[in-house]
Amino acid sequence: MSHPTPRPAAAGPTPPLVRLYRAYCAVVRSLVGTAMLALVAIMMAQVLARYVFGGSLIWAEELCRYILIWITFLSLGLAWDRGEFVALDLLTGGLAQAVQLAIRTVLAVPILWFLWLIGSSGLTYALRFKAQTIPAIDFIWTNLTGGPAGIPITYVYISVTVGCALLAAHVVAGLIVDMIAWRAGRQIHHLPATAQQEL
């Protein structure tokens, strides 16, 4: 099964790029894991609040939705590396590696165009909401400190741009790594596009 491990089989000291990649993976993984467990905790607090304290957490639903949005876009790059994106490789899977690489290079153009489109218009969209704050966080903050936190909802909407940028970086990096591997005569670590969940 595939792992988001760096693909070049480097001997000797770890190249700085690989170290950077590992650090990035570790950061995203910790954020995603924490966010997932936070979702479970908030939802359970919600159920408990209703049955034990007879009240409901009015901020829970909103906060959970925002956490889920961030989990989605933050994980896009790692999901790409793990082959979680379903694709049809029945027609291309049997072709020679050089041909496969060529096709993937051509396909990267429309993919990057789409990600640029969504990412840049996502940024424009997010920046329009600088004046609108997140009610759920304001509510919690007011209870804790007496005043609203004033975090604009831009910080939720910007996740689209972050996600597109990460995914674009992974698409390009994956292609470059595979090209290097191919030139060095190594078998391309081609991830079959079937979901490879180790679940």
Add this chain to the structure above:
Amino acid sequence: MTAFFGIFALLLASGTPIALALGIGGAAYLWMSGNWMLALALPQRMMAGIDQFVLLTIPLFILAGALMNVGGLTDRIVVFARAMVGHRQGGMSSVTVLSSGFFAGISGSATAEASALGSILIPTMRRQGIPPAYAAALVGVSSIMGPIIPPSLTMIVYGVLSGASIGQLFIAGVVPGILLAAGLLIYASWRARRDGFPVTERMGWADRRRATLRTLPALILPLIILVGIKGGIFTTTEAAAVAVVYAIIVGFLYRDLTPGKVWEAAIATGIASAAILFITAVANIVAFVFTLEQVPTMVAGGIASITENPWLILLMLNVLLLVLGMFLEPISILILTMPVLLALRQLIGMDPVQFGTMVVLNVVIGMATPPVGILLFIVSGTSQQPVTAVIREALPLIGIALAVLMLIALIPQLTLLLPTLFPS
């Protein structure tokens, strides 16, 4: 519109992931049709597609299933199924079908089911002399019970999009799930007798009792979910969180789970859910483009103009969904076709719950049909068998699933009896 389908088909055939092929096709269409100023609305459409509270059930139910899996419940389900039917005619192949049925009660996703059960059952069947391609096909097609027997991610998405009650859909899936299991069991034992597959050793009563006790938590979970939702104790979304906590408690009670395993499962689940939710987000772009072009009205009108016979409409609808299912995965199909589906449902006057169960079963069967049958690809990978060999073995099994689809389309009682017995 032809341009959209042309671009989409070309991208798909050349190996572009479905999510991106959908997005590129939709955006390109917007550009060509002179609606480019609407491109700024696309991120907002994507956001709207996933900014829904009930979609939290997707990562949560996946996490619950993953925790039960790493907590060793998958192995115990297999042992339990072996204790029940391993010594009978079908041997390990019957065990496979039964295990899938039980696993479906802790998992709402067919892909998770195919990968979890495939890694255990395909090697076991192979050791017993069962042809690996057949073993793989059996696991792959049996996995469609995952989204039919509650909980079900596909039903949740259907409920979100159509407004049908998710609780009612869940309970309506029980009988079709049992029918699927029964049909596959009959085929498995017939096949075992024909080809002389061995049976496993009969287990003693002490072992059977032990197997039952150790599997009980997995068997109870669907009941907790159904009773909790139907009884109004918690919402569907909360039910998913309860399932996670239940899985954690059970895992620690049985000493199979460690904090490290929980942490790893949480990360893996977050990443797997991201891919699903991204497709949901992007499919929303295409749905937006379709609506601009009034495609749903045209398709529904087109079908209605061919015939007014509800049975024929039903048949065309199911064929349409099966064809889409060959190229797309369930969630994008539901998002793209929902307006058409709702219009046609009104036209033929079918109950929303029966209609929903039928549509969900139909699109899920698409996961096991070539060329984009993700379940077949997963089991082909696990079994190291060429996907064409797996497809050949899968065909009769898919036929059984289609027969069940036909039954629930024609006989309302199969889906509606339980929901009427237990109204919300």
